Amino acid sequence: MKKILPYVLTGLLTLGGLSSCQDFFELESEQVLFVDDLKLNTVNDTVYSVIGIINRLQQVADKTVLLGEIRSDLISLTDKADLELQALATFTAGTNNLYNRPQDYYAIINNCNYFIANADTALRKRNEPVFLKEYAAVKAFRAWTYLQLAKIYGSVPFVIEPIEKEKQTNIALYEKKDMAALCDFFIEDIKPFINTDLPGYGNIGGLNSTKFFIPVRLLLGDLCLWAGRYMESALYYHDYLTNRNRPMPLGTNQIAWRSNTNTFDGYINDSYAGLFTDVSGQEIISYIPMEANRFEGTISELRNIFNSTLDNDYYYQAKPSNAFISLSKQQSNCKIYLNEATQVRDTIYAPSENIFNEFWVGDLRLYSIYRRQYVGNSSLSSYSTDRQTIQKIGRHVPIYRRGTVYLRYAEALNRTGFPSAAFAILKYGLTEENIVKYVDSMEVKTASGTGLLDWDVNLFTATNTMGIHSRGAGVADANKQYVLPAMANKTDSILYVENLISDELALETAFEGQRFYDLMRIALRRNDHAYLANKVAGRDGASNFNQALYNKLMDVSQWYLPLNN
Structure with a gap:
């Protein structure tokens, strides 16, 4: 297949690998191609440079997923998992861990x-303006990258000027900013x-290049969510x-039991898995x-970690945890x-x-x-x-x-003080008719004039x-076991709905x-370290609760990877 990103980062400085602890930023001299006063003022310079930044994003794609998933409650490692992944899962990863590479993020x-x-x-x-779209896109890439760093490390060196000279690579020169400060800065920067x-x-390579970029409005939603600015x-x-x-209506893709039988013995309609097989879909x-293969550039290795492939001799390294399987089975389906x-x-x-x-x-x-299956092999097979x-x-x-955005909207809406509206996203889906029927009238009144609950009657039907719960749990809007019960006060309702959103x-x-960052965000919001510690320490099931890991994760500093000083 034709290479997706045929252009390297023409003329942009990069931050290379660390050769020693003190070299947090290290310039690779062979990649310094620009002279000091060169401006990006041609279409070729600008477009190739933006594509080059996307090329740099490829270097963090896998580790961003693995750092957010391997440390969560939803994944257990197999005995074939490498030592680097094991260290992530046990929260013992050091500065030399394969996935602890802040320099890859700082290169972006x-x-x-x-x-x-x-x-x-x-x-x-x-x-x-000729290059406004690219300028905005690059600002969004930078803000997104800093958000990942804050989730991974907690507090990180803050650099917003290009590092061009060796003397600028001293980490001590730069102040550190935490999640709150970074969010506040970048909200204003990209707004x-x-x-x-x-x-x-x-x-490019048969792919719609517009989807290579990050919508600013969604990134603002994320930054405000982490900053606790829930209404925004x-x-x-x-x-x-x-x-x-x-x-962007949620759509009606789901996996569900067929309605023309009164049994649950295999008659299933599935339009859910297809949502993930085509990146050109809605x-x-x-x-x-x-890239499609290593010859063309950087490929994702996630398939060789989560799936059985010829490259790994069909030995996968990570699987659904007992806790995740249990959560899935506990759901009421009708x-x-x-x-x-x-x-x-x-x-x-x-x-x-x-x-x-x-x-x-x-x-x-x-x-x-x-899917999991057992196949026969000869006794000599590896x-x-x-x-x-x-x-x-x-x-x-x-x-x-889309599914992720709807759930983050529900999370923010709930914390803004609209628990019944947030629950409606889970159970019914938001349409004008459903808002009138199912959302608390006081919430509707409070939202009047804010736009929070305005859903066009012709566009959302x-x-x-x-309801997003119907993607896997049957007809959620008819399920009398999946309800928002009357609570003593609104605070209790918000916590109840937040637990449902978390599930x-x-x-x-x-x-x-x-997942790990969802748990982190909720635990920090509640000032309840045990919320995260309980989930992660219980990943192997209640009977295999890891008390030592629980004790470790009660210290919030253990949630972050170590950063070279």
Whole structure:
């Protein structure tokens, strides 16, 4: 296949690998191609430089996913997992761990800094700025990269000018900023570009290049969510989803029991797994494009970690944890059965056990994306007979998709003080009709004038919208066991709904690199370290609770990777 990113980062400075502890920033002299006064003022310079930054993103794609997933409660490692992954899972990774490479993130940042400092933003054509789209995109790349660093390390050196000289590589020269400070800075830094269109260079390697870029409005939603600015966060997510020129209803893709039988013995319709197999589809909003093979450049190695492949002799290294399997099975699943003879509809519930397949129980999303089989081998074969496929894991690495955005909107909306509206996203889906029927009237009144609950009646309908829980748990809006009970006060309701959102994040976004940070964000918000510690220490099931790991994770400093000083 034609190479996706045929151009290296023409003329931009990069931060190379660390040769020693003190060289946190190390300039690779052979890559310093620009003279000091060169401006990026031609289309070729600018486009190739932006594509080059995307090339740098490839270097952090896998580690960003692994750092967010291997340390979570949803993944357990096999005895074939390498020592680097084991160290991540046990929170013992040191500065020399393969996945502890801040320099790869700072390479992106320095390239962005150079672009921002040198792009000719004054250049206009037909009175329109020529490079505004690229300038905004690069600012978004830089903000996203700093957000990843803050999640991984907690507090990091803050560099917004290009490092061009060896004397500038001393880490002591730069102040450190934590998550709150970084979010506050970058919210203001990228906010002016909220309505700037994404760049688009047509198809590159058969892929829509617009999806290589990060929507500023979604990134603002994330930054505000981490900063605790929940009203702003909810509005950013809402406004992105409801844009009249590009509305994004959740859709009705799901895996569910067929409604024309009153049994639960294998008659399943599945349009869920297909959401992840085609990055050109509507579900995937933004992703890091990876090469097809090593000859062409950087490929994703996630398939060789999560899946059985010829490259790993079919020995996978990570699998769904007992805690994740248990959470999936605990979900109530129902369908509305239509008796064709009597034309009577009835809500019936799936049993808690299934003799045909252990994963035909509870939420079916795990069954949709997870396959495990045993194959026969000769006694002389070096191949594993136990094989696994996670169908979410493909060639490219998603950054944003619709399901994730809806759940983050629900999280922000809930913390803004709208728990019944947030719950409606899970159970019903937000349409004007559903808001009137299911959202607390006081919440509707409070939201009046804010835009938070404005959903166009013509764009969001029963035919293109459902509760996200229905993606795997049957007809959630008919499920009398999946409800928001009356609580003593709103604070209790918010906590209850937040727990449901946390579970839904696990069911919907497992294996995507989000989970550990979702737990972190909720635990920090609640000032409850045990929330994260309990989940992660219990990944192998209640009977195998890891008390030592729990004790370790009660110290919040253990949540972050060590950073060379």
